[in-house]
Amino acid sequence: MGEFDLIKRFFTRDTRAPQPGVALGIGDDCAVIGPTPGAQWLVSTDMLVEGRHFLSTVAPERLGHKALAVNLSDLAACGATPRAFTLALALPRADEAFLDGFARGLFALADAHGIALVGGDTTAGPLNICITVMGEAPAGQALLRSGARAGDDLYVSGSLGDARLALEAFRGTVSLSAEDFETARRAMECPQPRVALGQALRGLAHSAIDVSDGFVGDLGHVLARSGLGATVKADALPRGPALARQALELQRLCTLSGGDDYELVFSAPPAARAAVQAASAASATPVTLVGRLEAEPGLRLLDAQGRALDWRVAAFDHFKS
Ligand code: ADP
Numbered sequence: 238m239g240e241f242d243l244i245k246r247f248f249t250r251d252t253r254a255p256q257p258g259v260a261l262g263i264g265d266d267c268a269v270i271g272p273t274p275g276a277q278w279l280v281s282t283d284m285l286v287e288g289r290h291f292l293s294t295v296a297p298e299r300l301g302h303k304a305l306a307v308n309l310s311d312l313a314a315c316g317a318t319p320r321a322f323t324l325a326l327a328l329p330r331a332d333e334a335f336l337d338g339f340a341r342g343l344f345a346l347a348d349a350h351g352i353a354l355v356g357g358d359t360t361a362g363p364l365n366i367c368i369t370v371m372g373e374a375p376a377g378q379a380l381l382r383s384g385a386r387a388g389d390d391l392y393v394s395g396s397l398g399d400a401r402l403a404l405e406a407f408r409g410t411v412s413l414s415a416e417d418f419e420t421a422r423r424a425m426e427c428p429q430p431r432v433a434l435g436q437a438l439r440g441l442a443h444s445a446i447d448v449s450d451g452f453v454g455d456l457g458h459v460l461a462r463s464g465l466g467a468t469v470k471a472d473a474l475p476r477g478p479a480l481a482r483q484a485l486e487l488q489r490l491c492t493l494s495g496g497d498d499y500e501l502v503f504s505a506p507p508a509a510r511a512a513v514q515a516a517s518a519a520s521a522t523p524v525t526l527v528g529r530l531e532a533e534p535g536l537r538l539l540d541a542q543g544r545a546l547d548w549r550v551a552a553f554d555h556f557k558s
């Protein structure tokens with residue numbers, strides 16, 4: 238199978254009914270797309286490299302899902318509505334079983350969010366997946382890291398830590414029951430981007446970020462960009478169902494510095510508490526109030542008794558880890 242057969246067979250779908258705003262999809266030198274009048278584009282790229290971002294043991298279908306999910310999570314963090322994406326793919330060989338599963342996982346998630354694949358690039362090489370997503374939001378309404386204010390409530394969506402727990406299980410540092418391993422592995426391989434919550438928080442949240450490199454590190458980006466500090470009830474951070482059965486130290490490690498969670502961390506004024514609960518309900522996404530933003534710089538973590546928790550962890554850094 239050649240390059241063009243591969244693109245046609247696995248990545249080109251019925252182009253007679255393109256998604257709104259997509260004037261031209263796959264097949265020419267460029268895709269031609271347009272935003273809704275009055276909206277701005279929000280664009281983000283994430284690359285997945287075998288051995289770095291995923292293990293060779295992952296099922297192709299889950300890999301297709303995750304490659305798009307991590308990108309949609311960035312759109313979610315900015316409150317964007319997903320519109321289109323491109324896919325740059327390096328493959329060691331044109332393995333039909335792999336491509337079939339990969340495309341199935343990819344398009345299932347794309348369809349769930351009404352986002353069209355409009356182009357890409359395909360080449361032979363070590364397995365590497367790079368997706369660029371394009372979303373939109375009404376002009377000036379994107380949620381940013383820099384918008385947090387002192388006095389804001391700090392929230393986390395869903396739960397943290399199960400993905401890191403799965404990684405520890407794969408590394409052999411922890412042993413899980415078969416059921417907990419499946420739960421944790423699903424969290425790692427099948428993250429659910431919080432797109433509906435992000436959109437529901439437009440005009441409500443002051444700031445938002447998605448947790449890809451660990452809660453402490455990613456919250457640190459919000460604090461740095463907003464020039465603020467925070468106090469967080471560390472032991473009140475929502476933890477995944479498999480992680481909740483582990484020892485407290487491991488729970489702290491995985492919730493505070495786990496990574497690969499793809500939950501939203503966002504801030505909103507206390508006066509908006511009822512509205513935040515309504516956004517949570519409307520998007521069927523649980524949110525937990527975990528702390529408060531303060532003018533005093535630095536991150537102060539508290540244990541369940543309200544005592545200072547000494548916890549120093551760097552965010553995951555590809556060039557240091
Ligand atoms: P060019 O040589 O002009 O860069 P290509 O020959 O690489 O174009 O690609 C042909 C068409 O197929 C283009 O429209 C491109 O966007 C699309 N395409 C290539 N690879 C992919 C892919 N992995 N997924 C989706 N579309 C792709």
Ligand code: MG
Pocket residue numbers: 265266
């Ligand atoms: Mg060209």
